[in-house]
Structures are given as structure tokens and as C-alpha cells.
Amino acid sequence: MANNISDVIERYLKRILQQSQSGMVELQRGDLAELFQCVPSQINYVISTRFSVDYGYVVESKRGGGGYIRIRKVELDPTTPLSRIAQSIGHTLSQREAEAIVESLLRENLLTRREYSLLKTVVHRDVLGVDLPLRDELRARLLAQSLVALTMARAEDE
Amino acid sequence: MANNISDVIERYLKRILQQSQSGMVELQRGDLAELFQCVPSQINYVISTRFSVDYGYVVESKRGGGGYIRIRKVELDPTTPLSRIAQSIGHTLSQREAEAIVESLLRENLLTRREYSLLKTVVHRDVLGVDLPLRDELRARLLAQSLVALTMARAEDE
DNA sequence: TATAATATAGTCAATAATGGTCAAAGTCAA
DNA sequence: TTGACTTTGACCATTATTGACTATATTATA
Numbered sequence: 001m002a003n004n005i006s007d008v009i010e011r012y013l014k015r016i017l018q019q020s021q022s023g024m025v026e027l028q029r030g031d032l033a034e035l036f037q038c039v040p041s042q043i044n045y046v047i048s049t050r051f052s053v054d055y056g057y058v059v060e061s062k063r064g065g066g067g068y069i070r071i072r073k074v075e076l077d078p079t080t081p082l083s084r085i086a087q088s089i090g091h092t093l094s095q096r097e098a099e100a101i102v103e104s105l106l107r108e109n110l111l112t113r114r115e116y117s118l119l120k121t122v123v124h125r126d127v128l129g130v131d132l133p134l135r136d137e138l139r140a141r142l143l144a145q146s147l148v149a150l151t152m153a154r155a156e157d158e
Numbered sequence: 159m160a161n162n163i164s165d166v167i168e169r170y171l172k173r174i175l176q177q178s179q180s181g182m183v184e185l186q187r188g189d190l191a192e193l194f195q196c197v198p199s200q201i202n203y204v205i206s207t208r209f210s211v212d213y214g215y216v217v218e219s220k221r222g223g224g225g226y227i228r229i230r231k232v233e234l235d236p237t238t239p240l241s242r243i244a245q246s247i248g249h250t251l252s253q254r255e256a257e258a259i260v261e262s263l264l265r266e267n268l269l270t271r272r273e274y275s276l277l278k279t280v281v282h283r284d285v286l287g288v289d290l291p292l293r294d295e296l297r298a299r300l301l302a303q304s305l306v307a308l309t310m311a312r313a314e315d316e
Numbered sequence: 317t318a319t320a321a322t323a324t325a326g327t328c329a330a331t332a333a334t335g336g337t338c339a340a341a342g343t344c345a346a
Numbered sequence: 347t348t349g350a351c352t353t354t355g356a357c358c359a360t361t362a363t364t365g366a367c368t369a370t371a372t373t374a375t376a
């Protein structure tokens with residue numbers, strides 16, 4: 001479609017992702033930027049707009065000498081309850097709401113008791129220990145991302 | 159994967175550690191540096207960043223003639239380790255240190271893959287999303303309390 | 317035995333080699 | 347014309363590499 005560099009880079013990455021057996025690409029930001037004659041931060045833009053977790057990608061990177069960016073495609077079934085709930089969590093979340101969520105997940109056997117216990121701790125105000133409203137925002141991120149992690153962990157476990 | 163010498167040396171050391179029955183490797187710093195064509199202090203860098211006690215290794219050394227560096231992999235005591243590790247976590251904790259801890263717990267089978275994935279998420283700087291030094295303090299609380307929660311969690315509900 | 321020479325390993329700070337963030341400026345279609 | 351999307355670059359953060367200087371142990375020598 002569009003002739004902008006971002007789309008070109010996107011197609012390039014998706015093509016090599018498809019071709020790789022492992023479902024993973026590893027690249028150096030500077031190399032890719034050079035290949036497409038753009039500034040390095042353009043690569044970050046492409047990744048953040050087109051390879052986010054919402055689209056089913058996991059991106060890891062490392063800075064420093066020998067650094068890299070690694071993109072993996074994960075099977076993320078959006079109908080699975082955990083990821084649906086993760087998506088339904090907004091920008092802020094009270095402790096009461098968070099506890100209601102993890103308790104219902106435990107009841108439905110979507111969490112083990114250990115996982116439940118762990119999440120109960122993670123969302124507790126004393127553990128977070130920062131002031132509102134930051135605390136509720138932090139809690140929302142922690143719980144949402146934790147549920148996403150659990151969704152993907154299952155996929156990885158084979 | 160890695161284009162840097164540090165990672166290559168790390169893999170080399172882990173390979174011979176695996177191959178040795180004793181779970182121990184002894185080497186001379188200068189020899190290893192020569193083998194990999196790097197300065198000797200690079201070996202110290204690799205050891206301090208990848209073979210710290212957080213990663214489950216103990217390193218001893220001796221200077222002078224016949225000097226050596228000895229790396230041992232230590233098994234965690236499977237009876238109380240989670241709580242012990244929780245106690246050893248101080249007031250502040252970097253992402254790198256936190257990951258070292260959860261990786262070694264996974265390796266020792268003290269965490270399931272899902273729990274590992276979850277904790278990896280909880281200690282990630284992007285998820286915490288607050289500035290240093292608060293971030294490292296928050297991470298220390300989260301991980302320490304999470305491990306305590308796991309210690310106390312009732313074993314799996316049928 | 318004292319001392320000097322030699323052979324190791326350790327520390328630390330400077331520099332290099334990466335990737336990340338953010339906001340300003342540019343582009344383009346509705 | 348406006349608003350969403352893209353492009354750019356200055357500045358930031360993290361990790362790796364190097365080497366000068368330091369510390370310690372062993373061995374040779376006076």
C-alpha cells in the first residue's frame with residue numbers, strides 16, 4: 001500500500017519472520033536503519049506501532065556492544081479469558097477491583113493457588129507502596145501485563 | 159545470537175561447567191583471555207555480570223603464581239530457598255539482578271514456567287514504569303513479597 | 317631468612333557500542 | 347484545515363571493552 005518507509009520495514013520484517021523456522025527475527029537496529037536509509041529511531045517507531053503485544057508479537061532487546069532487537073510472533077488467542085480480561089483492564093485499577101479479578105480467576109481455575117497468591121501480593125497497596133493516583137495506575141499495568149504473560153507462557157510451554 | 163565476546167565466553171564457561179561432573183571449572187584468567195583474544199579484565203567482567211551468586215554460582219580465586227579462578231554452580235537448598243532468597247533481597251534491586259534471581263529459581267524448578275513468566279513481567283522496568291530510584295525499590299518489594307507469598311501459598315488445589 | 321623478581325588476579329574509570337525516548341516538524345488524506 | 351500518522355534528531359540508558367594501576371602469592375636470590 002503506502003509508500004512510506006514504516007510500511008516497507010514492516011513488510012520486510014514480517015517476510016523474514018515468515019521465512020524463519022523459529023518464528024523469530026533478530027537484528028541490529030543500526031543495520032536495519034542503514035539498510036532502509038532511515039534514522040535508527042524509525043525502527044522503534046515501526047516496532048511500537050506494528051509489533052506490539054496486541055498484535056501478537058513479543059519484542060526483546062539488549063543495548064550495548066553486540067546489542068540486538070528480537071521479535072517473536074506468539075500465538076495469542078484473544079478469546080482466551082485471561083487475555084480478554086487483561087484487555088478489559090483500563091488505565092487505573094483499585095485494589096478492590098484487582099482482588100475481585102484474581103479471585104474470580106482462581107474460582108474459574110484459570111490460576112493456580114500459587115499464582116493467585118502471588119498476584120494478590122503484587123496488587124496489594126502496601127507492597128506497591130506509592131501514593132495515589134500512581135498506585136492505581138501501576139497496579140493496572142502490573143495486573144494486565146501479568147495476565148498477558150500468563151497467556152503467552154501457556155503458548156510457549158508446548 | 160551474541161556478537162559480543164562476553165556472551166561467547168559465558169557460553170564457553172557454561173558448557174564446560176555442564177560437561178564437568180564436579181559442577182566446577184577452574185581456569186587461569188590469562189589463558190582464557192588469550193583463548194578469546196581479549197584483555198584479562200574482560201574475564202572479570204563476564205564473571206561479575208553472569209556468574210554472580212544471584213545466578214547461582216560461587217567464584218573463588220587466588221592470585222600469584224599458580225593462581226586460578228574457580229567457578230562452582232551451587233544447588234539451592236530445596237527446603238527453604240524461596241524465603242531465604244526473599245530475605246536476601248535488600249531495599250533496592252535492579253532488573254538485571256531480579257532476572258538473575260528468577261532465572262535461577264526456574265532452573266532449580268522452584269518456579270513453574272508460568273510463575274517465572276509472571277515474575278519476569280512484574281520486575282520489568284516498562285511495567286513498573288516509574289523513575290529511578292523508586293523503581294528499584296518498588297521492584298525489591300514486589301519480588302521479595304512475591305517469593306514470600308509463594309512460600310506460604312498452600313500447595314496446589316487438586 | 318629477607319628481599320627481589322615474577323606471576324597471577326582485581327579494581328576502576330574512560331571510552332565505545334549499542335538500543336530507547338520524546339517532542340518538534342513534516343506529510344497526507346478526509 | 348485539521349488530525350492522524352510519519353520522520354527526524356537531540357539527548358538518554360545500558361552494556362561491553364580496554365588498559366593503567368593495584369593487590370597478592372610464589373619463586374629465585376642475596
